[in-house]
Amino acid sequence: MPVPPLTTAGLLPVGIHDATxxxxxxxxxxxxxxxxALFASLSAFCGELAVFGSLIKGVYVDGSFVTSxxxxxxxxxxxxxxxxxxxxxxxxxxxxxxxxxRAEERYxxxxxxxxxxxxxxxxxxxxxxxFALEHGLAAGHPKGIIRVVP
Numbered sequence: 517m518p519v520p521p522l523t524t525a526g527l528l529p530v531g532i533h534d535a536t537x538x539x540x541x542x543x544x545x546x547x548x549x550x551x552x553a554l555f556a557s558l559s560a561f562c563g564e565l566a567v568f569g570s571l572i573k574g575v576y577v578d579g580s581f582v583t584s585x586x587x588x589x590x591x592x593x594x595x596x597x598x599x600x601x602x603x604x605x606x607x608x609x610x611x612x613x614x615x616x617x618r619a620e621e622r623y624x625x626x627x628x629x630x631x632x633x634x635x636x637x638x639x640x641x642x643x644x645x646x647f648a649l650e651h652g653l654a655a656g657h658p659k660g661i662i663r664v665v666p
Contacts, residue, residue, distance in 0.1 A: 518539055518542075518543070519540065522583070524576055527584075527643070528660030529602070529660050530660055531641075531660050532576075532641075532663050534662075534663050535662050535665065536665055536666065537559055537664060540558070540577060540662060547588065549585045551587075551615065554591055555581075556594075557622075557623040563664060567610045569605055571597055571598075571608070573596045573660075575596070575663070576664070577591060578595075578640040593625050595627065596637075597629070597631055603633075613652050619621065641657075643656065
C-alpha cells in the first residue's frame with residue numbers, strides 16, 4: 517500500500533492512507549537532509565510507542581512533512597487510544613513518551629494524544645488557513661492524512 521501521489525496542490529489526496537514507516541520514508545524521508553532528519557525522528561518516536569502495545573489504537577501523520585514542501589517544518593502526529601485506556605496510559609512507566617512538550621522538545625513534533633479519533637482525524641484532513649492563503653486554496657480545503665500501519 518504505497519503512499520499515493522500528491523495532488524497538484526502538493527497534498528495527499530482526500531482520505532486516510534495506510535502506510536508502513538518504510539513507505540512513509542520512501543515517499544517523504546529522502547529528498548534532503550531536513551526530510552531525512554524528520555523521518556528519523558518519526559521512526560524513533562514510533563519505536564518508543566511500541567512499549568504501549570495495544571493501548572495505542574492508531575498513529576496518524578500530518579503536517580508539512582507529508583506535503584510537497586521542499587523543506588518541511590515539522591511532523592504533526594495524532595496518537596489515538598480508547599478513552600477507557602487512559603488510566604493505563606497515565607500510569608504506564610513510560611507515560612512521558614506521550615507528553616506533548618517532550619515530543620516537541622525531543623523530536624520537533626506537534627503531538628496530539630486523543631481518544632476522539634473522528635474529531636482529530638477530521639480536523640487534520642483540512643488545510644490550515646495559513647496554508648490555504650499561501651497556496652490560493654479555500655480555507656478548510658480537504659486533504660489526506662496517513663495512518664501508520666505495521
